[in-house]
Amino acid sequence: MATRLSLIRAAIEAGNYLTTDHADQGMEDDDLSPLDVEHAIMHGVIRKRETDNPRGPRWEIVGPAEDGREIAVVLRMGGVGVLIITVYERK
Numbered sequence: 001m002a003t004r005l006s007l008i009r010a011a012i013e014a015g016n017y018l019t020t021d022h023a024d025q026g027m028e029d030d031d032l033s034p035l036d037v038e039h040a041i042m043h044g045v046i047r048k049r050e051t052d053n054p055r056g057p058r059w060e061i062v063g064p065a066e067d068g069r070e071i072a073v074v075l076r077m078g079g080v081g082v083l084i085i086t087v088y089e090r091k
Helices: 004-013 021-029 034-043
Strands: 017-019 045-050 058-064 070-077 082-089
Touching: 004 034, 004 045, 004 058, 004 070, 004 082, 017 021, 021 034, 021 082, 034 058, 034 070
Parallel strands: 017 082
Antiparallel strands: 045 058, 058 070, 070 082
16 A cells, blocks of 8 residues: 555656645745755655644655755645645755
């Protein structure tokens, strides 16, 4: 059986993801690109799972951006892919 992280990575690899305006703003604020986000998801680990949101569970993945900075990506799984809610550099 596939793990949650492998399902998330498969969706990212297939390009089945969207970003929210909040995630886009976080990338801009921390000078990150979508490739940085993809890299962090593909090489990171799930650090936290939040289940108390009425819209469904979400996961925080922490991993390296392409330049090695540690970033966090908060996302939710949907019917056909991943919704990236927010992105930020961990300082």
